Amino acid sequence: xxxxxxxxxxxxxxxxxxxxxxxxxxxxxxxxxxxxxxxxxxxxxxxxxxxxxxxxxxxxxxxxxxxxxxxxxxxxxxxxxxxxxxxxxxxxxxxxxxxxxxxxxxxxxxxxxxxxxxxxxxxxxxxxxxxxxxxxxxxxxxxxxxxxxxxxxxxxxxxxxxxxxxxxxxxxxxxxxxxxxxxxxxxxxxxxxxxxxxxxxxxxxxxxxxxxxxxxxxxxxxxxxxxxxxxxxxxxxxxxxxxxxxxxxxxxxxxxxxxxxxxxxxxxxxxxxxxxxxxxxxxxxxxxxxxxxxxxxxxxxxxxxxxxxxxxxxxxxxxxxxxxxxxxxxxxxxxxxxxxxxxxxxxxxxxxxxxxxxxxxxxxxxxxxxxxxxxxxxxxxxxxxxxxxxxxxxxxxxxxxxxxxxxxxxxxxxxxxxxxxxxxxxxxxxxxxxxxxxxxxxxxxxxxxxxxxxxxxxxxxxxxxxxxxxxxxxxxxxxxxxxxxxxxxxxxxxxxxxxxxxxxxxxxxxxxxxxxxxxxxxxxxxxxxxxxxxxxxxxxxxxxxxxxxxxxxxxxxxxxxxxxxxxxxxxxxxxxxxxxxxxxxxxxxxxxxxxxxxxxxxxxxxxxxxxxxxxxxxxxxxxxxxxxxxxxxxxxxxxxxxxxxxxxxxxxxxxxxxxxxxxxxxxxxxxxxxxxxxxxxxxxxxxxxxxxxxxxxxxxxxxxxxxxxxxxxxxxxxxxxxxxxxxxxxxxxxxxxxxxxxxxxxxxxxxxxxxxxxxxxxxxxxxxxxxxxxxxxxxxxxx
Amino acid sequence: xxxxxxxxxxxxxxxxxxxxxxxxxxxxxxxxxxxxxxxxxxxxxxxxxxxxxxxxxxxxxxxxxxxxxxxxxxxxxxxxxxxxxxxxxxxxxxxxxxxxxxxxxxxxxxxxxxxxxxxxxxxxxxxxxxxxxxxxxxxxxxxxxxx
Numbered sequence: 001x002x003x004x005x006x007x008x009x010x011x012x013x014x015x016x017x018x019x020x021x022x023x024x025x026x027x028x029x030x031x032x033x034x035x036x037x038x039x040x041x042x043x044x045x046x047x048x049x050x051x052x053x054x055x056x057x058x059x060x061x062x063x064x065x066x067x068x069x070x071x072x073x074x075x076x077x078x079x080x081x082x083x084x085x086x087x088x089x090x091x092x093x094x095x096x097x098x099x100x101x102x103x104x105x106x107x108x109x110x111x112x113x114x115x116x117x118x119x120x121x122x123x124x125x126x127x128x129x130x131x132x133x134x135x136x137x138x139x140x141x142x143x144x145x146x147x148x149x150x151x152x153x154x155x156x157x158x159x160x161x162x163x164x165x166x167x168x169x170x171x172x173x174x175x176x177x178x179x180x181x182x183x184x185x186x187x188x189x190x191x192x193x194x195x196x197x198x199x200x201x202x203x204x205x206x207x208x209x210x211x212x213x214x215x216x217x218x219x220x221x222x223x224x225x226x227x228x229x230x231x232x233x234x235x236x237x238x239x240x241x242x243x244x245x246x247x248x249x250x251x252x253x254x255x256x257x258x259x260x261x262x263x264x265x266x267x268x269x270x271x272x273x274x275x276x277x278x279x280x281x282x283x284x285x286x287x288x289x290x291x292x293x294x295x296x297x298x299x300x301x302x303x304x305x306x307x308x309x310x311x312x313x314x315x316x317x318x319x320x321x322x323x324x325x326x327x328x329x330x331x332x333x334x335x336x337x338x339x340x341x342x343x344x345x346x347x348x349x350x351x352x353x354x355x356x357x358x359x360x361x362x363x364x365x366x367x368x369x370x371x372x373x374x375x376x377x378x379x380x381x382x383x384x385x386x387x388x389x390x391x392x393x394x395x396x397x398x399x400x401x402x403x404x405x406x407x408x409x410x411x412x413x414x415x416x417x418x419x420x421x422x423x424x425x426x427x428x429x430x431x432x433x434x435x436x437x438x439x440x441x442x443x444x445x446x447x448x449x450x451x452x453x454x455x456x457x458x459x460x461x462x463x464x465x466x467x468x469x470x471x472x473x474x475x476x477x478x479x480x481x482x483x484x485x486x487x488x489x490x491x492x493x494x495x496x497x498x499x500x501x502x503x504x505x506x507x508x509x510x511x512x513x514x515x516x517x518x519x520x521x522x523x524x525x526x527x528x529x530x531x532x533x534x535x536x537x538x539x540x541x542x543x544x545x546x547x548x549x550x551x552x553x554x555x556x557x558x559x560x561x562x563x564x565x566x567x568x569x570x571x572x573x574x575x576x577x578x579x580x581x582x583x584x585x586x587x588x589x590x591x592x593x594x595x596x597x598x599x600x601x602x603x604x605x606x607x608x609x610x611x612x613x614x615x616x617x618x619x620x621x622x623x624x625x626x627x628x629x630x631x632x633x634x635x636x637x638x639x640x641x642x643x644x645x646x647x648x649x650x651x652x653x654x655x656x657x658x659x660x661x662x663x664x665x666x667x668x669x670x671x672x673x674x675x676x677x678x679x680x681x682x683x684x685x686x687x688x689x690x691x692x693x694x695x696x697x698x699x700x701x702x703x704x705x706x707x708x709x710x711x712x713x714x715x716x717x718x719x720x721x722x723x724x725x726x727x728x729x730x731x732x733x734x735x736x737x738x739x740x741x742x743x744x745x746x747x748x749x750x751x752x753x754x755x756x757x758x759x760x761x762x763x764x765x766x767x768x769x770x771x772x773x774x775x776x777x778x779x780x781x782x783x
Numbered sequence: 784x785x786x787x788x789x790x791x792x793x794x795x796x797x798x799x800x801x802x803x804x805x806x807x808x809x810x811x812x813x814x815x816x817x818x819x820x821x822x823x824x825x826x827x828x829x830x831x832x833x834x835x836x837x838x839x840x841x842x843x844x845x846x847x848x849x850x851x852x853x854x855x856x857x858x859x860x861x862x863x864x865x866x867x868x869x870x871x872x873x874x875x876x877x878x879x880x881x882x883x884x885x886x887x888x889x890x891x892x893x894x895x896x897x898x899x900x901x902x903x904x905x906x907x908x909x910x911x912x913x914x915x916x917x918x919x920x921x922x923x924x925x926x927x928x929x930x
Contacts, residue, residue, distance in 0.1 A: 240840065243840070244840040247840070486823065486824060486826075535826035535827060536826055536827060537824075537826045577841070577842040578842075579835075579842070579844070580843070580844035580872065580873060580875060581872045581928075582828070582829065582831075582832055582844045582846065582875070582928065582930040583825055583828055583832065583844060586825070586827050586828060588826075588827060589825070592823075592835055592842040593842075594837050594840060594842065598837055599821065599823060599837065600822075600823040600834075600835040600836065600837050600842055601823060602823065602825065602835075
């Protein structure tokens with residue numbers, strides 16, 4: 001490799017770029033087979049490769065490109081019209097060329113592939129079928145007509161040369177004069193230079209034109225002059241150096257802050273500014289438009305849809321959106337997988353689509369845009385969508401969720417079950433997608449680069465995958481914390497808030513639930529993870545005496561947890577350094593960094609720490625089930641419970657936030673509609689549900705002349721939960737909670753020294769009024 | 784063929800001591816030798832990982848050769864020195880007790896590792912060179928860094 005001739009190297013780089021363009025062009029050409037500019041461009045590319053390979057004595061490459069070129073030249077001359085078969089053959093030729101080039105790059109020789117079949121096919125395609133023979137001359141005729149003025153469009157586009165602009169700007173010549181001169185050149189066939197025409201017409205002075213010409217020589221920069229190829233390694237090295245500079249800057253700023261030296265402070269501020277700009281500039285050099293990955297997609301889709309017998313059109317928005325190249329590289333596989341899935345599974349065959357009243361041609365829309373320091377990528381298809389019922393049934397069958405958990409999940413949550421490990425099934429595997437790579441791998445890959453993925457789907461209308469990824473990984477803002485005498489960096493992107501407990505709150509604030517420490521954060525139970533214990537560097541026990549407790553509230557994979565650390569230092573921009581392979585096996589660390597004082601600190605991988613500590617039960621059963629629960633408590637946001645009696649001594653807790661009013665209805669006002677009990681209430685019909693029968697308790701005790709009803713209203717709808725009696729409102733903390741796998745319950749807890757069941761209000765409401773939540777189907781909006 | 788071997792048989796070693804034994808690494812694979820550097824410990828890491836050091840902006844893993852070779856722990860208060868070696872996956876520092884000089888020796892003095900060397904160490908030593916009054920154990924760097 002090192003000895004490789006510079007010419008060959010150049011040839012390889014150039015050809016690879018050209019080949020990517022060729023793929024795109026060929027597919028575009030299929031859409032408009034007669035496009036001369038496209039044909040011309042394709043022909044030129046192949047011609048260049050052929051020429052150079054002949055010069056460099058790569059005979060196989062030359063042979064393949066030669067037949068391709070011949071076919072292309074006949075297409076270009078209009079002797080043949082492009083058909084799908086030819087496109088396939090030409091694409092195959094591009095692949096063959098790519099293979100040969102890779103071989104040359106790797107081994108310095110073309111290797112031994114056999115392209116005789118391909119060459120034969122390309123040759124055969126050059127001779128038009130005999131029945132078309134008569135048509136050929138006619139075709140040629142029209143082409144010859146066109147050939148007289150081959151590229152003359154109906155509207156003349158006049159490009160005012162730079163000199164003209166300059167002459168106008170400096171007031172030497174009037175705009176109209178320049179335009180007239182340019183028109184003389186382009187239409188009148190005046191071959192003289194613009195300056196000469198103007199001078200000869202007496203519109204400008206020779207000396208003035210000369211001055212302008214001189215200036216032009218200095219300022220002119222053609223496209224080829226204004227961009228250069230730079231070795232990626234060099235850029236990476238630059239990035240490292242800038243990282244160092246940023247660190248040194250941090251050191252100097254810290255140092256300057258302790259001195260009372262106005263000059264030093266001023267200089268350090270300037271340094272700060274320059275370093276930041278430099279950092280930004282170098283970061284930009286590593287940015288590449290997402291198109292460099294996307295440009296491969298149309299080809300993938302074309303090949304795939306041919307294999308599957310489907311028609312798919314791909315549209316792309318925001319191709320120019322830029323991303324750090326390392327991140328871009330790692331989005332390639334997940335994106336390709338999603339696209340393959342969409343074509344293979346989501347988009348229906350033309351017949352099915354017509355039957356469903358859709359355009360036979362499916363649409364795959366890819367969008368990319370920047371938002372909030374992140375890049376969003378959306379992949380939308382208008383296929384059959386993901387049916388929550390099917391997904392739910394499959395998840396049940398695989399034992400990924402329990403029926404109870406499933407019943408509590410929203411359709412959107414159910415659809416997102418496809419990301420669970422073990423969801424992909426062998427039955428799904430076709431040779432196209434599902435080659436052992438499940439959606440969980442897609443999710444893992446996205447999360448590895450600090451991104452998130454989410455899916456929304458409407459049955460029959462389509463599916464949208466939404467990916468959010470950070471712009472760059474090299475420099476990230478991070479919070480430094482201390483633990484057992486060491487410092488660790490936590491990426492700011494996972495940071496939600498900091499909680500500091502002092503004095504009595506240290507012991508009072510942390511509770512134990514089934515041996516697991518939790519902190520009550522605004523009514524939500526936040527599982528706590530002791531960093532020293534997780535890293536096995538300290539006692540980490542609850543009884544360890546701490547004067548102050550720092551809880552770093554973190555977000556990991558849709559869940560929150562509190563990381564208990566010894567101290568919180570600072571937030572700063574850190575440069576992420578990879579760890580040596582000796583440490584690659586430790587998932588808890590995402591890398592290392594050098595802090596402002598020159599010491600090394602490890603960067604915590606928040607997701608891995610959470611998983612290690614079992615806060616996230618590897619995203620399976622509990623991860624899914626608890627999401628429903630968390631949603632419920634998040635709605636309530638209170639610790640107060642309404643305690644009601646259900647007869648037979650059962651006590652039930654209802655979050656006070658789910659209680660709008662308490663009412664007494666005389667028994668005789670209750671009417672029946674079908675099998676439901678309703679009561680007229682404030683000019684509305686209030687559906688009632690008897691909690692005792694909903695939860696399978698026997699009847700209420702003594703029949704009383706009135707019923708006690710807990711009314712809950714939302715979005716103008718109300719339901720009434722009939723209870724036996726209202727007992728109390730409990731303000732106290734729930735000290736224990738067990739997961740009862742029981743219908744309609746979230747679990748039970750000890751409240752006021754009594755076992756109290758916690759009602760799943762959502763389910764109870766749905767039992768009373770199945771349409772209660774349908775008024776706001778926010779989950780499905782925006783697909 | 785024989786001529787070639789003789790020509791290349793002379794070999795230079797950077798030497799250092801670990802728990803009284805004299806070890807050597809081919810000079811070509813040594814990037815630099817530096818005095819004790821402050822280290823950041825890595826929780827949950829294999830026992831041979833001494834920590835991370837900042838080598839002019841590079842984060843480098845330091846491997847404790849005493850641990851790696853199955854020897855006694857370094858006495859309290861004795862600071863290790865760093866022999867930074869180049870490997871396929873970047874630089875790695877080997878923590879040693881004491882740095883020796885660069886020694887030139889010849890293949891004719893080479894023999895398999897002696898029995899006095901512990902089993903753990905024998906795995907990581909290619910062989911021994913008999914020097915005047917000492918035995919130089921040639922470390923197999925590629926294996927040493929496979930923690």
